Amino acid sequence: MSHVEAALKLARQRDPDQPEFLQAVEEVLESLESVMEAHPEFVEAKILERMVEPERLLQFRVPWVDDSGKVHVNRGFRIQFNGAIGPYKGGLRFHPSVNLSILKFLAFEQVFKNSLTGLPLGGGKGGSDFDPKGKSDNEVMRFCQSFMSELWRHIGNNTDVPAGDIGVGGREIGYLFGQYKKLQNEFTGVLTGKGMSWGGSLIRPEATGYGLVYFVREMLATKSETFAGKSVAISGSGNVAQYACEKVIELGGKPMTMSDSSGFIHDADGIDAEKLAWIMDLKNNRRGRISEYADHFASASYAAAQPEPSVNGLWSVKVDVALPCATQNEINGDEAKSLVDNGVMVVGEGANMPCTPEAIECFQGNGVMFSPGKASNAGGVATSGLEMSQNSLRMNWSREEVDEKLDTIMVNIHKAAYDTAKKYGREGDYVFGANVAGFLKVADAMLAQGVL
Numbered sequence: 375m376s377h378v379e380a381a382l383k384l385a386r387q388r389d390p391d392q393p394e395f396l397q398a399v400e401e402v403l404e405s406l407e408s409v410m411e412a413h414p415e416f417v418e419a420k421i422l423e424r425m426v427e428p429e430r431l432l433q434f435r436v437p438w439v440d441d442s443g444k445v446h447v448n449r450g451f452r453i454q455f456n457g458a459i460g461p462y463k464g465g466l467r468f469h470p471s472v473n474l475s476i477l478k479f480l481a482f483e484q485v486f487k488n489s490l491t492g493l494p495l496g497g498g499k500g501g502s503d504f505d506p507k508g509k510s511d512n513e514v515m516r517f518c519q520s521f522m523s524e525l526w527r528h529i530g531n532n533t534d535v536p537a538g539d540i541g542v543g544g545r546e547i548g549y550l551f552g553q554y555k556k557l558q559n560e561f562t563g564v565l566t567g568k569g570m571s572w573g574g575s576l577i578r579p580e581a582t583g584y585g586l587v588y589f590v591r592e593m594l595a596t597k598s599e600t601f602a603g604k605s606v607a608i609s610g611s612g613n614v615a616q617y618a619c620e621k622v623i624e625l626g627g628k629p630m631t632m633s634d635s636s637g638f639i640h641d642a643d644g645i646d647a648e649k650l651a652w653i654m655d656l657k658n659n660r661r662g663r664i665s666e667y668a669d670h671f672a673s674a675s676y677a678a679a680q681p682e683p684s685v686n687g688l689w690s691v692k693v694d695v696a697l698p699c700a701t702q703n704e705i706n707g708d709e710a711k712s713l714v715d716n717g718v719m720v721v722g723e724g725a726n727m728p729c730t731p732e733a734i735e736c737f738q739g740n741g742v743m744f745s746p747g748k749a750s751n752a753g754g755v756a757t758s759g760l761e762m763s764q765n766s767l768r769m770n771w772s773r774e775e776v777d778e779k780l781d782t783i784m785v786n787i788h789k790a791a792y793d794t795a796k797k798y799g800r801e802g803d804y805v806f807g808a809n810v811a812g813f814l815k816v817a818d819a820m821l822a823q824g825v826l
């Protein structure tokens with residue numbers, strides 16, 4: 375049994391009930407066979423065994439009172455996975471599906487993603503099984519205050535810097551930041567994704583979606599292609615999806631779809647800037663459902679989500695580019711085949727792990743260019759890193775400055791993943807390239823810092 379196989383076996387034995395975490399671990403470790411052979415010092419120091427074990431894992435009770443006076447109790451988590459190259463950094467997810475397996479997969483992915491940004495950021499993730507949907511602003515505020523009343527003692531601007539993820543946007547970051555500041559009696563950059571008047575960075579709201587499109591632009595460029603005139607399927611209609619859509623339109627592409635957990639819309643004429651502004655108002659201000667789009671625009675149709683992932687869904691629409699931007703495991707093997715049969719050229723992950731292993735195999739086996747989220751969605755956390763830098767400098771950079779830095783970071787991540795894959799004889803395999811490039815930096819740091 376190879377060293378990698380042994381490390382995988384151990385992980386499976388330890389956490390047999392954590393399927394998402396094991397899926398993420400398998401994807402990374404399977405890329406590392408040749409690296410471990412070339413680096414016996416990593417084997418000796420048990421780097422892999424240490425990397426799959428979080429440095430620290432916190433779980434806490436989050437009690438709160440709703441508007442009618444009823445008491446609720448949710449679970450809160452923060453996973454400080456790896457701090458070898460910087461303070462723990464990663465988002466908070468508020469969604470009823472949140473559990474240890476999902477947060478561990480996200481925190482594990484974050485370690486390699488943050489390494490790829492080239493910035494000094496360790497990896498972490500947290501969240502709660504709280505569902506913000508249908509809650510009043512006051513209920514969300516009370517929940518956030520209760521959540522932070524426990525979390526504050528474990529985080530800090532040089533220790534652990536949370537941000538947003540599914541269900542955590544500007545509103546939630548505001549309430550969380552206010553409570554941290556009150557308890558710690560300190561105004562620091564302890565969270566990112568802050569509002570512009572209190573330490574936020576321009577372009578952070580746009581960064582994940584924009585970064586994804588910059589990355590896919592680089593992938594297309596390797597084939598002398600551009601976004602101009604290409605049809606694009608986007609899933610989700612939250613932060614990442616909205617700004618991916620905006621940048622696709624700007625680069626001359628034609629977004630055809632968007633979705634939420636209830637279903638998806640297909641606009642035969644494409645989604646233009648005006649229609650996107652309508653979606654942003656629907657989702658960010660009115661907090662409505664995507665089905666309303668099809669009631670409003672005659673060129674669009676709506677189909678409700680199926681109880682099981684379905685090949686008749688969003689991924690059966692014929693497109694050149696697919697950008698899954700909703701959640702994990704949203705494209706299965708059958709759906710990937712449907713995209714391939716319809717001639718898809720590139721798939722860029724905006725969400726974290728939206729493609730199952732079968733889907734990835736289907737894309738790569740059929741010559742479809744495929745980028746893993748840890749590379750193509752790294753623009754969000756990279757711009758969080760830029761927000762931290764601005765907070766430390768007590769300065770704000772302009773929109774153009776931040777956007778230019780983000781673009782450069784995405785070009786560099788693309789180059790690192792592409793060149794690393796090529797160096798190991800795996801040209802075009804972005805999964806391999808991103809995993810190896812992200813791993814080497816963290817492994818070197820761990821080795822230098824001793825057995826911790």
Ligand code: NDP
Binds near residue numbers: 543612724754
């Ligand atoms: P948002 O909460 O803003 O939006 C999430 C979108 O995905 C919504 O449209 C939501 O629909 C849909 N969605 C969520 N869960 C499911 C589900 N189980 N099934 C179907 N649809 C679902 O989150 P973000 O846009 O911030 O995050 C989207 C993805 O991008 C996540 O995987 C996240 O981890 C990843 N990501 C986010 C970054 C960021 O900076 N925000 C950075 C890097 C990655 P509904 O409203 O109905 O729930």
Ligand code: 2IT
Binds near residue numbers: 463487539751754756
């Ligand atoms: O998955 C992710 O990279 C995020 N949710 C963003 C994390 C961050 O710290 O900005």
